[in-house]
Amino acid sequence: MTTRLEQRQRTEARILTAARRLFGEHGFDRTTIRAIAAAAGSDPGLVMRYFGSKEKLFAQAAAVPADGPIEGSPDQIARQLTAALTEKLTDEPAAALAALRAMFSHPEAAEEVRTAMTAQQRQIAAQLPGEDAVVRSGVIGALTLGLVISRHLVKLDGLDATPEELMAVAGPVIEDLVTQWKGGATPLHGRAGP
Structure with a gap:
């Protein structure tokens, strides 16, 4: 029953x-x-x-948190984030793209989506080492949004590559952002640290 x-x-x-x-x-x-x-x-x-x-329904329908909670060690977090981005690059995320389109024309919907995205970024930042964790989490979010928009909506040259080819470039950047921080022991990909 x-x-x-x-x-x-x-x-x-x-x-x-x-x-x-x-x-x-x-x-x-x-x-x-x-x-x-x-x-x-x-x-x-x-x-x-x-x-x-309608705005709250839209925010839930188009919410980014489909990735689920991101948690664990910095290496585990990096793997989870790169896997989630690979999935978004592989399959066009129709609801998320609808959310992105609406954000530019409908302020109420934009605020609902921004709130959901901010909550996910803060959840990730809370687990990252370093004082600049919020900044790095924001850059990861911007990189993810930029790649998804550029591949699926704008269709920029070069972004029609396979998800694996794109992640060969973007994956190390995400890993650096997750595992490195100001004052960290290892510079980002061999570059001098800040």
């Missing part, structure tokens, strides 16, 4: 799946709560009760 909590969780999952698809296909402005509810086999009022607003 299914409990109410299980029913709610299944309904929320259906709504999020429909929202990801519709936001990815139509963008934030052209996607309505009614369309999401219809695609999820639900009621618009229920969507609003579960998620509060």
